[in-house]
Amino acid sequence: MSLPDANAWQLPWRGLGLSSNLDAGDQPHPYRLLAGSPGLFDFVEYSAPLSLEETRAHASLFPEMWERRGEVPVLFHPVHLNLYGPELEPVKALQDLDAHARAVGSAWVGNDIGWWHAGGQPFPGYLYFTPPFTEAGVRDSVAHALHVQSHLSMPLALENPAAFARRGELHVLDFLARVQARTGLPLLIDLGHLLSYQLAAGLPLEAGLDGFPLDKVIELHIAGGVVTRRRGRGYYVDDHTQPVREELFALLESLLPRCPSLRAVTFEGDGHPPEVAALTLRRLRELVPAAPRPPLTLTPVREPAPELTRESAPWSLFETGYGEKPETGGDEEGARAETDFRLAVVAETLDKDWPVSRLLLAGTREELRTFTASREFRELFEGLGRSPGHAFAAWARRRVRERPDEGAAAALSFETYLPSAFMMRAPPAPGPGQVGLAEDVRVGTFPVDLTELVFAAKSLRRHLTGRAWACEVLDVSGLESLAQVARRPAPGPWSFVVRRKGRRLEVVTLPPGMLKELCSLMQGPRAVEELPSPVLSEGLARGLLRRG
Template sequence: MTAERVYVHGMTHVDADMWTLPWRGLGLSSNLSTADVPQPYRLLDASPGLFDYVEYSAPLSLEEAKAHASLFPEMWRRRADVPVLFHPVHLNLWGPELEPASALAELDAHARTVGSPWVGNDVGWWHVGGQPFPGYLYFTPPFNAAGLADCAAHALHVQRHLSMPLVLENPAVLARRGEWHVLDFMSRLHARTGLPLLLDLGHLFSHQLSAGLPLEAGLDGFPLDQVIEIHLAGGVVTRRGSRQFYVDDHTQPVREELFELLESLLPRCPSLRAVTFEGDGHPPEVVMVSLRRLRRLVPASERPPLTLRTPRDLTVPTLTGESRPWELFDAGHGATPATSVEDEEGTLADRDFRLAVVAEVLDREWPLTRLLVAGTGESLAAFTGSPEYRGLFGGTGRSLGQVFSKWAMRRLREHPDEGASAALAVEMLLPTLFLRPVPSPGPGQVGLAEDVRPGALPADLSELVFAARAVRRHLTARAWACGSLELSGLESLAQVARRPGQGPWSFLVRRRGGAHEVLTVAPALAEWVRKLASRPMSVEEAPPALLAEAQGRGLIRWG
């Protein structure tokens, strides 16, 4: 499968001149979580031959992947019949620091253990010290000599530690930086490193739209004979000002232009070994439509192995830092003006996407506080441009939610009139309610559901909980109708936050997928649920009306 290697002090050295890569065919991507759709192995059980392999994303460490990927045991059992490709997306191929040798040793061991014949990754800056950027939204390097030099240093450094080829994927592009076309940049990176290429069609579309170019521009001079894998995924075309942008979002439908581009490229890529559909978030009945269409383009068949020459020189050049990754980080998060870097409009489009992802992540944990203190793009950028947010990437071990709460507390000290203190207090309380387990009901008993807990506060925030949902629903509906989000409507929410009702207030909280949802209920139901948290009770002693309501709202479980 791979060239022979000799391991000396944790470093790999080429001992043979060739890599031999098997044919993989058509594949489906996965994060190897039973909670995600589509679930690749259920699809294959229902439709054998629908695709040939699974390409999965996971941490570099095999042990960490086993601990976090709930589908890992099934992947491991079935890998002889359903081969895998490891696409880590935790791997920096640009950025201010090279990956630690220890992390790359874990990557190599991981890929060798699962039998991945190569490791592919987008050429970008993914993380700082192991802390990924929210939503795994990496930063794309500038397409110029400085960006090329730093990316080549990263790629060669990684390859020196791998037993299999590192395959370089063209990154997604919103902001135009540097004077080269992305395909020219990738061609030069291949020439500098000798490493094979992965062509992501959606990422290519993103560059072409941002630059105002036809979809196939630049392909004639691109070394398609070095492309061993192609990615196809969904995305959205959006407009900002006079420009169009392609937002790489795998949960969206695949654009028709990309299906057509794939069909035209397949006969032009003689070294192609794999075509991966990145169908993350598509339900089974939907992903099957796309896979059946792709199966006609990439039929199930065996092809002879491909032999590639290994790079002759794996000398790692000095990482110069002249491509200025931290400057792009600051501009991309609002810490500095978009005018401080190249392509102001593209930088603002990139910032919008990042802020949307940050807001989505925060809304799982801090939905009330986020709307009150960071409900607008300006206030959200005040958070992402803050020292607290920058500290997330300083090796503190804090989560995004933890640094947000720290920033929110500082903001409320500086702006006490915003009235979000009560909201912050209740949302800080919610996770602590689950520290104490609830007893399981026995036969003939009813008990509290495992994902529900009672809570109480001295101030009544039931109006605020209701208002947050009502305002969000109203503003979203108006945005769909008029094409813009009227954020001045958040003032009514701020008014409600400044007038909490008299307590005490009893409420319920439900935990779903790491998020906490506050449920407002009548006092009688809240008190009965509070008793269930201490002890289950027989069905006969449960008040029939409360029992029926609790069952209808999914608050209880039966013995």
């Protein structure tokens, strides 16, 4: 494919922006925030699939974003884009990216230098792999970046990745400067990501900035995060739902006058309630006023992409990151912290669909690591699986065959069956004077009664989490009591209530009398006066019933 045909890139001043995942149900809703506080920010930077058609189909906020892009400009920050890893992005995917960015008027596209996905699957929690900060890592990242840029009509801005462990002889800023020098591409500095490296290396926050090409920086990111400490060492976890740390506000203030090519500052505030996001944006507005500035002219990059060497061994990073093999000869403490965080993200992902089975079969660090080191998990990223949940189900079934456990087998069978409750036709909506099941509630049946197990799993989670606050460690030995309960199910058949809550299903335990009344409503609504008053009151209060 020919390189972009343009004499110059004209990058407009975008000012202060707010990030969004384009889900109308997420907080903060950028357009409602602007409606309540006009001028609070200037643009929206959003994450979405590379394909415009896929984004249209799945991003519920896309229609409003599309309709208002003339008054509220947008920047596309895809995060589905590999700028490191064993394989280059397919040409078709990059053509989709270019068409998407051009259609919405994104003046540039920014992305972290990292390995985001493999085999069609993003890594759990979009927790990418950071390249090693070595000469081999530089070469492979340059190959990826120039390959992507060769298919784009607008510039690709290279973002410094987050880091738990020190891998390689280069400082992250030296690594980024070398990639920039060999590609000629502009830069995006994420302040929290920079803090993550400085903590891992035991360095002051501004270490490495002297001599760094700040004149190539066109965008800055600031977001929430948490600093944790163990064994005398600090780690920064890039969690956008958390408050922005004071040292990042200070770093932003010091960098603003030192970045002459700066075009945008983005607050990655996804997950913040609107009133909290507004407080942060007002503080940032004082640093980034709304006054317009002239466009920045950049010369398009025409460097051919070199061959990908794979010398930086991304699959070796995968195996270390998910605990299949230990780090040797490097930052072993940082590597363990990274593995622990990845395992926590995997557990959180699995608990959406397998909250009981996961505790019974992969409740400890070592058991969870056995899953992530399994062929079922690895095949997920080789194009042979559908989702982490499906990989866990396949591994769990094999695990129960090899080490029979009737309690775990019953839990696994139940949670495998659970989604089918929502495949049944929903009961009719209640009419005037009637009451029926809430729209997101169903009643199902199972051969044995797991009421105690469902309750015990929720209760034990609360107990162990509460103890962890006091003891500073999660005492997973307490899971043995859950295994006891799993081995003593009551006789069936068992009727149960299941409710959809966001992206997960919740089994609700109820007294027999109330359960009987809700079961009857699966046949259709009933007159309000036919339901016992306590059942009606509690059902409405818990969101299990609805009036016509």
